[in-house]
Amino acid sequence: MVSNSSDTVVLAHRVPLRSTAENALKIVVVGGFGVGKTTLVGAVSEIRPLNTEETMTRAGEGIDDLSAVRDKRSTTVAFDFGRITLNDQHVLYLFGAPGQERFWFLWDRLFSGALGAVVLVDTRRLEESWYAIDRLEQHGTPFVVARNNFDGPAHTLAEVRAALDLPDHVPLVDCDARDRESSKQVLIELLRHLHRLAEAQRAVVEETL
Amino acid sequence: MNAPRNLPGRDEDPDRLYTVTKGRSRPPEHAFDLVTLIVTEREAAPGMQSEHARILRLCATPTAVVEVAAELGLPVSVVKILLGDLLEAGTITARHPRFAPNKARLPDLDMLKQVLHGLQQL
Secondary structure, three states, rough: OOOOOOOHEEEEEEEEOOOEEEEOEEEEEEOOOOOOHHHHHHHHHHOOOOOEEEEEEOOOOOOOOOOHOOOOEEEEEEEEEEEEOOOOOOOEEEEEEOOOOOHHHHHHHHHOOOOEEEEOOOOOOOOHHHHHHHHHHOOOOEEEEEEEEOOOOOHHHHHHHHOOOOOOOOOOOEEEEHHHHHHHHHHHHHHHHHHHHHHHHHHHHHHHH | OOOOOOOOOOOOOHHHHHHHHHOOOOOOOOOOOOOOOOEEEOOOOOOOOOHHHHHHHHHOOOOHHHHHHHHHHHHHHHHHHHHHHHHHHOOOOOOOOOOOEEOEEEEOOOHHHHHHHHOOOO
């Protein structure tokens, strides 16, 4: 058994990646303000979540031009991230992204190429998740939905699924974003979902060959 | 008229960003992903722009673009411009993400198994 828990203890300011790290992957955690995105990222990350920002223009899609900052045609968005070393070669980066409508123009720019997404929901404010779920479906980004269950369920998951109008094939799970094991299970659920989708896709490809 | 004031919620002065990038406002097209891993190939030379030197020290071990941005306290787009300089000068190399799944293509099963296994080991 190889355990890497001892080398993920954060002592120094920076925890460097292994020199053999060569392929980084992305998962995006999306949700409304205060739903616990950073908490979930922090629960599983080997580094204290870091924060950075990107400045982008809305106009002239895809244009990334600092000159726009000067005349205020731009929007600045801040996001958190953490990371998990998976093995000698692979590193997984987790991004906590704001789910509000006004930030979605940057999804393609920042988070394209993500393996998938976790939509973190708070049942007291489910409506904040509708837009994110809609956009992920349109975008074709595979996702799972996790209910961050702060103080015991007031609703069953079936009720949450109905309220979100979530299709049956999209996994919906409970989690406690403060808990490492629970947050880890959410990510594992996403990976299992991706695995099922990839297997189904391969089956279709083989049929057509 | 166009005098920059504080951006909503941020304290970065656009003029300072312009100084850092020497007036350039666009990163090289599609050269870096947020998670492209940057590795220093040659140590910082004396007289080098301080941001360049900081990047070279930081990337002595592989460091993702987004981590460079967070450590330097600069927006990602500014960091990409600086990284473009270093790449051109041959002082860094870039390890790009190996695949970009899209609607038509999911990541391969072997890759997903590796990720799943890594998570289960946590």
